[in-house]
Amino acid sequence: MRIAVGRAAQLLLEQDDILILTHQSPDGDTLGCGFALYYALKQKGKRAQVLCPDAWPKKFEYLYKEYKKEDFIPKYVVAVDVADTKLLGQLCPQFEGKIQLCMDHHPSNKLYAQYTLLDENTSAASEILYWVIKAMGADITPLIADCLYTGICTDSGCFKYSSVSPATHRIAADLMELGAHAYEINRDMFDTKTHSRIAIESMALNTVQYFYGGRCAVIYITQQMLEESGADESDLDGVSSIPRQIEGVLCGVTLRQKGPDAYKVSMRTEEPIDASKVCAKMGGGGHKRAAGYMVCAPLEEAIGQVVEALKEEFDN
Amino acid sequence: MRIAVGRAAQLLLEQDDILILTHQSPDGDTLGCGFALYYALKQKGKRAQVLCPDAWPKKFEYLYKEYKKEDFIPKYVVAVDVADTKLLGQLCPQFEGKIQLCMDHHPSNKLYAQYTLLDENTSAASEILYWVIKAMGADITPLIADCLYTGICTDSGCFKYSSVSPATHRIAADLMELGAHAYEINRDMFDTKTHSRIAIESMALNTVQYFYGGRCAVIYITQQMLEESGADESDLDGVSSIPRQIEGVLCGVTLRQKGPDAYKVSMRTEEPIDASKVCAKMGGGGHKRAAGYMVCAPLEEAIGQVVEALKEEFDN
Numbered sequence: 101m102r103i104a105v106g107r108a109a110q111l112l113l114e115q116d117d118i119l120i121l122t123h124q125s126p127d128g129d130t131l132g133c134g135f136a137l138y139y140a141l142k143q144k145g146k147r148a149q150v151l152c153p154d155a156w157p158k159k160f161e162y163l164y165k166e167y168k169k170e171d172f173i174p175k176y177v178v179a180v181d182v183a184d185t186k187l188l189g190q191l192c193p194q195f196e197g198k199i200q201l202c203m204d205h206h207p208s209n210k211l212y213a214q215y216t217l218l219d220e221n222t223s224a225a226s227e228i229l230y231w232v233i234k235a236m237g238a239d240i241t242p243l244i245a246d247c248l249y250t251g252i253c254t255d256s257g258c259f260k261y262s263s264v265s266p267a268t269h270r271i272a273a274d275l276m277e278l279g280a281h282a283y284e285i286n287r288d289m290f291d292t293k294t295h296s297r298i299a300i301e302s303m304a305l306n307t308v309q310y311f312y313g314g315r316c317a318v319i320y321i322t323q324q325m326l327e328e329s330g331a332d333e334s335d336l337d338g339v340s341s342i343p344r345q346i347e348g349v350l351c352g353v354t355l356r357q358k359g360p361d362a363y364k365v366s367m368r369t370e371e372p373i374d375a376s377k378v379c380a381k382m383g384g385g386g387h388k389r390a391a392g393y394m395v396c397a398p399l400e401e402a403i404g405q406v407v408e409a410l411k412e413e414f415d416n
Numbered sequence: 417m418r419i420a421v422g423r424a425a426q427l428l429l430e431q432d433d434i435l436i437l438t439h440q441s442p443d444g445d446t447l448g449c450g451f452a453l454y455y456a457l458k459q460k461g462k463r464a465q466v467l468c469p470d471a472w473p474k475k476f477e478y479l480y481k482e483y484k485k486e487d488f489i490p491k492y493v494v495a496v497d498v499a500d501t502k503l504l505g506q507l508c509p510q511f512e513g514k515i516q517l518c519m520d521h522h523p524s525n526k527l528y529a530q531y532t533l534l535d536e537n538t539s540a541a542s543e544i545l546y547w548v549i550k551a552m553g554a555d556i557t558p559l560i561a562d563c564l565y566t567g568i569c570t571d572s573g574c575f576k577y578s579s580v581s582p583a584t585h586r587i588a589a590d591l592m593e594l595g596a597h598a599y600e601i602n603r604d605m606f607d608t609k610t611h612s613r614i615a616i617e618s619m620a621l622n623t624v625q626y627f628y629g630g631r632c633a634v635i636y637i638t639q640q641m642l643e644e645s646g647a648d649e650s651d652l653d654g655v656s657s658i659p660r661q662i663e664g665v666l667c668g669v670t671l672r673q674k675g676p677d678a679y680k681v682s683m684r685t686e687e688p689i690d691a692s693k694v695c696a697k698m699g700g701g702g703h704k705r706a707a708g709y710m711v712c713a714p715l716e717e718a719i720g721q722v723v724e725a726l727k728e729e730f731d732n
Contacts, residue, residue: 259575259588260602266589272575273582273589286576287686294663302618347610370603 101215105228108217109235111201112137112178117147119174121199123182124153124189125333128289131156132226132251133180133203135163139247140238147172153189157334159288163247176200181225181251183209183385203228208376208385223263226251230271242279249280250289257341258290262389290338297336299329304339304354308346311407312414317343318403320355320363340366340390351375351413353406355399363402366392373413381409417531421544424533425551427517428453428494433463435490437515439498440469440505441649444605447472448542448567449496449519451479455563456554463488469505473650475604479563492516497541497567499525499701519544524692524701539579542567546587558595565596566605573657574606578705606654613652615645620655620670624662627723628730633659634719636671636679656682656706667691667729669722671715679718682708689729697725 103111112118120137122130134150141148147170156164177199182188183206185196202213205228207220219228226248233240233248240248252272256264259272276282293301304319311318319342326332336356344352350370355363365382367375368390375391382405384393395402419427428434436453438446450466457464463486472480493515498504499522501512518529521544523536535544542564549556549564556564568588572580575588592598609617620635627634635658642648652672660668666686671679681698683691684706691707698721700709711718 257607260599260606262599264592264598266592269585269589269592273585276580276582276585282580283576283578290576291573291657291661292663293661298621298662302621305614305618341607345607345609346614347608 102211103215103217105217105231105235108201108203108215109232111215112141112232113144113236115146115176117172117175118149119177120148120150121177121179121182121188121191121195122150122152123187126152126154126156126160127181128160128254129224129226129251130181131160131163132224132247132249132254133229135167136226136229136233136244136247136251137178137180138167139241139244140233140236143238143241144236149174151191153191159334160250163250166243178203179213180204180229181206185210185212203232206385207387208380208391221263221265223259223261223265223268224252224255226255227268227271230275240275240278242281245275245278245280246285249275249282250285253282253286254289258286263387294331294335296330296332300325300331300335301339301342303329304342308343309403312351312410314348315414316351316353316407316410317346317349318353318355318406319343320357320399320403322357322399340392341368344368344370351410353403355402355406357399358394359396361398362394362396363399364392364394365402365406366390367406372416373410378409378413382406418527419531419533421533421547421551424517424519424531425548425553427531428457428548429460429552431462431492433488433491434465435493436464436466437493437495437498437504437507437511438466438468439503442468442470442472442476443497444476444570445540445542445567446497447476447479448540448563448565448570449545451483452542452545452549452560452563452567453494453496454483455557455560456549456552459554459557460552465490467507469507475650476566479566482559494519495529496520496545497522501526501528519548522701523703524696524707537579537581539575539577539581539584540568540571542571543584543587546591556591556594558597561591561594561596562601565591565598566601569598569602570605574602579703610647610651612646612648616641616647616651617655617658619645620658624659625719628667628726630664631730632667632669632723632726633662633665634669634671634722635659636673636715636719638673638715656708657684660684660686667726671718671722673715674710675712677714678710678712679715680708680710681718681722682706683722688732689726694725694729698722 120134122134178201199213203217205222205225309318340354351373352368354366369375379391379393382393438450495518515529519533521538521541656670667689668684670682685691695707695709698709
């Protein structure tokens with residue numbers, strides 16, 4: 101059942117021993133939501149825990165610096181920024197069908213939870229959590245403000261994407277007044293590149309192939325390239341945006357090797373190409389302007405498949 | 417004399433045949449201010465003209481699409497986002513000592529005008545123009561909103577720099593509601609790279625030299641590199657930010673060749689390096705985090721000079 105902000109806040113206040121689930125390959129929004137909610141629940145005297153199928157990246161350390169793991173048997177399970185239980189990765193079998201509350205902003209949300217607070221018109225799930233935490237009557241401390249600001253700036257490309265609304269900017273203004281370290285967060289998220297990031301970027305750009313008369317650009321990153329550049333997962337943030345940034349490109353595709361013949365395909369598009377539709381055909385999902393899926397095939401075949409899947413969009 | 421917003425608006429309303437001066441190598445902020453003020457003055461039935469020592473870049477065409485040049489003898493001369501009359505380039509001799517009103521946000525402003533509206537605590541002069549235009553009682557049309565939004569997003573690195581305040585975000589929210597095409601502007605300003613931009617970026621990164629134990633990075637762009645990559649001035653926006661983005665770098669310096677032995681030096685810094693102080697020593701100016709100067713010397717000598725000029729900052 102879909103619910104509104106007030107009801108979500110009420111459900112959270114009524115419960116205790118709350119487990120907060122975040123999605124795999126955790127980003128600033130899922131972790132920002134998770135820890136903001138954790139700190140708010142602690143203020144309200146609850147026991148709470150944040151769980152993620154993958155390790156928390158070190159670059160988000162400032163979000164979990166005051167997190168203390170407590171052991172308890174969860175009585176209430178909440179998912180934040182998780183559109184589909186598949187995105188819980190290895191945790192999926194354990195929690196499938198057992199999630200009581202989901203708070204999310206993805207139009208592709210599968211409504212798998214008992215209660216869902218879904219607002220597709222927000223740039224980040226952290227915008228929704230801002231209203232929920234206020235409705236819970238919790239203080240937005242500087243640390244909670246940092247969590248929510250991180251979710252918003254990372255999911256909105258630092259206020260650049262079409263998902264940004266006047267409300268996004270007003271929440272950002274409030275969060276800055278409440279103590280968010282906006283400048284430092286943006287500097288670390290967007291304006292700091294490791295030497296290996298610079299190397300992997302230049303390697304990836306050397307792989308660019310164009311299709312549909314230059315309107316589609318495809319790049320790839322293999323495990324060998326990662327080894328040669330010394331780059332790791334945390335160096336790859338935002339790499340998927342690169343091919344779409346090339347002049348005249350309406351659809352940018354990035355393939356990242358995940359195993360011998362396994363690739364994560366990320367798609368970034370401009371009007372009128374619907375990434376969410378194309379990726380859904382391939383078993384994935386996401387937003388209109390940003391979506392993705394996993395594919396098990398050799399590289400050339402994987403590229404051929406995604407180009408073929410885009411045919412209908414480019415023919416129209 | 418320094419004045420407040422209301423007085424600046426009053427002065428503008430009292431005058432007619434107004435000439436608006438913008439600075440050389442015009443950017444989004446000086447042009448955003450210039451054309452926003454022009455459209456507001458037209459609404460108020462005034463004759464007005466925008467003048468710039470250099471050509472208006474094509475990428476800002478959407479700002480001047482409704483501009484109509486009128487011939488008249490200026491009775492009132494206004495400068496926007498111009499910290500120093502030197503920045504009027506070839507127009508300087510003509511207007512030195514004749515500027516009645518200056519509206520600006522640079523701490524280095526020389527207070528050369530009869531009246532100066534200066535607010536150093538804004539991310540862009542366009543923030544100041546927002547309040548002035550409102551105080552003039554002019555409507556902020558979608559076109560004026562585009563002008564002011566452009567000034568703010570380009571001068572704030574899309575809301576990333578330390579100059580961004582809660583007020584910056586609230587003005588951005590207002591401008592979006594008033595019809596600013598935020599997504600399209602940000603896409604064109606920040607997320608579109610020509611093939612020649614990609615080429616010049618990779619060439620420039622190949623010139624990187626480190627000093628002071630990796631805390632200072634210097635890159636350069638020669639006219640030969642521009643020719644080889646096919647890049648022109650408009651491809652170079654934001655290039656000066658690149659060396660500062662490298663991990664561990666507190667001061668990034670970019671030298672752009674302007675003549676046989678002439679270079680424009682741009683400096684971008686992190687706490688505690690004061691770019692404005694260092695560049696002032698070299699005859700230039702700007703902000704604490706972003707400043708620059710011109711130098712006439714061969715490349716290696718120009719690099720040696722800037723590294724030497726930074727010694728005191730790095731020794732402290």
